[in-house]
Amino acid sequence: METYLIGGGWDEAAAPAVYGPFLAAAGPDPVVACLLIDEGVGAADFGRYEAVLRAVAPCRPYPVLVPPGGELDPAALDGAAAVLVCGGLTPAYGDVVAAHAGLLRSVPYAGFSAGAAVAADLALVGGWLSDGIPVCPEETAEDLDEITLRPGLGLVPCTVEVHAAQWGTLARLVETVARGDVAVGVAIDENTLLTVDGAHCAVSGLGRVHLVRAGEATTVRSYRAGETFTL
Template structure:
């Protein structure tokens, strides 16, 4: 597989897409879960991609409740999975994970917010409570109550949470890491982590927060900024 870029959300840093756009070399398939305004939502990412470089964004709208048809991606040079309600993206895209990984064998992947959150083998799709106890703000729960982890795309070997600094989601990732035993990264808005050539590197205007499991349910949290390599492995 080529490069995997995971953006934590935000609209102030179109430069985060530049390397992905260059590697895609032309048409970029943009998967948007369509809740009735999919075409309008697509235009937001199309504008961000075009601001980052010469490319041809192409909408792939998936109605809520349906699965992505990988054949609809055609011969595009790269794939952007966009943002919205993370459980809806997981329900639409992860059931075709094996077919999607085959399509991505020689193409780059970029995930924005929800598209980033579902990239791991397991995906943190939302929730704001643990055993009914509030953990993060309810508005960040993605319409779920309990913190929920489901099967992901298995594009990266770690959990991903997003809008870290802005929505306060680091505690949710800590709980997910503690339960799963798998390390994770919580990514700020206007920030990306890029996985390429065996390295995980941070870029953008915020931070990536590495959560590593320890003994007896303990975890360690370390913050990384642009230009730093994150030792996830």
């Protein structure tokens, strides 16, 4: 089953390319569970996702709100044809979804920002330092200091970084690969979708996806909409 990874961003012009493939995979007029970590504004946050999904195709989104430190009730996903795991503090999303990989593999999965990061087999959840040396802006650290990886959902066979061009996080992924923590990763720009089917990847939207691979030297190659690559 394909997995849909969105690098963040709210450009309306990109919405059909970014959300269209996911909604098409979910079937006609699908019921879509939108999982959000609710820090007090979950209902308002859900409204933003609901609006963009409904603007792209007929669908029936509903909110699944989990407080920080809370647990996901699997029954909240009963009847959903697809799941969108939304954006926010990546470690918090990782904590909530980690125990539910099997359930989240059973329907089309889209991850927006944090939701994309936690889809990885080994999730890069934050940090801005590598052995005390800055490798990306501190504002992108997700309340962590050192680069931190945790077990993810295993939906895609690589590590995932998001907001690449906008937040300067490509450098964090390059460092993570270069020091041998992971062998391959993708950094996704905002308003950009990476569709992953096994090891096959396709890019849609307005930005780029940057493939970072280990070897004798760490390599980086960028792909734009319409291009494909193999992990």
